[in-house]
Amino acid sequence: MAETPKIRFGFIGCAAIARRVSRAVALAPNAVLHAVGSRSIDKARAFAAANGFPAAAKVYGSYEAVLDDPEVDAVYLPLPTSLHVRWAVLAASKKKHVLLEKPVALNVAEFDEIIAACESNGVQLMDGTMWMHHPRTSKMKEFLSDVNRFGQLRSIHSNFTFRASADFLENDIRVKPDLDALGALGDAGWYCLRAILWAANYELPKTVIASRNPERNQVGVLLACGATLYWEDGKAATFYCSFLSNRSTDITALGTKGTLHVHDFVLPYEEKEASFYAATESGVDEAVTKWVPQPTKHIIETDISQVALMVNELARLVTDIKFKKAKPEKKWPTISRKTQLVVDAVKASIDRGFEPVHIQE
């Protein structure tokens, strides 16, 4: 029996993050770097040479050429958010499966165009939220789902901050209103909101109220913001994201019976292992001198990075579609859309003077 052919990836653009994804594609057993396109063919050529593209890989001087290459199965789209709808829709119309960087769009209406294009063309859509694919994430989810160890979720807090350089704050696409208009909310905030939705089993909050201290740059792009999210059953979440504070990437989830802490959810401290802290029925000794029991540190070892696992997962789904007549997996665009819906609600609350914004699916 012949080996199943590898899924051929085409890269649309050469953003910094594309370096990590190209390395992952090069390593993935079920994927291969097939093409890269940039508005500058020299840039594309340099990118291919520097990032492990095989000699036979195609180098194009436009994004269109990648989409017109009939051998490309899937495209990776690390373009500025404002370009997502145009290029993702075009990619889908050319029957290319789409790995789309986050935030997936400037708003959910745009993302719905992308979903519609992918659905009508039968292609897989997945966003680039890498930590979803780390084996630690499913281990943490096991804990949160265990009514005996965690109980019912009552409160979540997540923060993702990093201190951007002067150059970033001046020149990065994420501070440009015409490129990534959602700023820190669409970038770091995306992760916090995904973490919150993940912890809440992707049940959408009913209401979102933005915090009153967003920070913006001179052209109005968000550099830091936060919000409180409310669900119908009484649970709530808070988040804070910023380009202006030291790097932090936390999830704290409080349940009736248990507590989860993780401090490096976006990227683990170490490459080969990742940990989290879980506590169940925490208490103190009778003399109130110490905790009994204390939280437990869980360590998950892995040989494969989360970005490689993400590429593997997309290539696996595409393989099933291409060779086994499977349907695209709806889970991924569904959770992308929910995340975008909450991003939109936070943005709307900020724009409306921190009024409550109700979320409708």
Place this chain on the structure above:
Amino acid sequence: MAETPKIRFGFIGCAAIARRVSRAVALAPNAVLHAVGSRSIDKARAFAAANGFPAAAKVYGSYEAVLDDPEVDAVYLPLPTSLHVRWAVLAASKKKHVLLEKPVALNVAEFDEIIAACESNGVQLMDGTMWMHHPRTSKMKEFLSDVNRFGQLRSIHSNFTFRASADFLENDIRVKPDLDALGALGDAGWYCLRAILWAANYELPKTVIASRNPERNQVGVLLACGATLYWEDGKAATFYCSFLSNRSTDITALGTKGTLHVHDFVLPYEEKEASFYAATESGVDEAVTKWVPQPTKHIIETDISQVALMVNELARLVTDIKFKKAKPEKKWPTISRKTQLVVDAVKASIDRGFEPVHIQE
């Protein structure tokens, strides 16, 4: 030269928490258990016998008798909050120094009566927030105050939750509107708000907005609540307190250059050592595979518990007043008052339908 006499403590009431404080007084080199009073002399006698009171200690069948004992230097007041103003003012008028359980009062107007009574009688006032006295607390403060390691504070999150038993939720004074009307906010929330003020160098927030999902019992006492606090310089804090979730006691402080995490700030996991995590200029390696540098775990060893250190500190201040003509230390009532001001603001915001409440000192 004769040894300085020990400070003689009288206990007003026999609440559960008084057991811990009495043990600390018994151990303190500069304090001695002198008297205990309860509305029931049998209860007072049993308490004295069970908690290391010396044979010579006085046992009284009323609170007044403790205050009328001329040998009592300082009283410990673990009574329900609704009784604080009456008994603390009376204690001060009898020239007794006051160690007052938190929340210090039902509102700041009441607490101002207590402060006025203590000031006019020249007695020391301190609240029973034990973790303030742990040596870890000053080590963490050193980190937060270091502009090179932490930078400017931008965001704080604190939660204190514990899952109260069915008996607690039915019978504890902290769920009774006539005893501890502030419920979880005055109890667990007090610690979160103190932690936030502590991290912010006791600079009061300008505005407080309560979260919209407080939980109450059938008679209206808060069982869980939270809020967002805003300062004029743009920094903000969130907190969450609850009697209905697993035990958690966290502070996350985000600065421009550094990050602080502590998960057991109210009572350390272990009796003899306590830790926190500090990070400075956290980043990732060039290939984005791990953090460089990673946070550092700081371990502080101690032979003396935080409750004993609290008693020591009060006895030291009282000794200075009694034997060295020192004035009462204003720091302690000042930070108690600020904490109560923010408790009041959260309560007011809840009562006013989650409107912003401005804090005026």
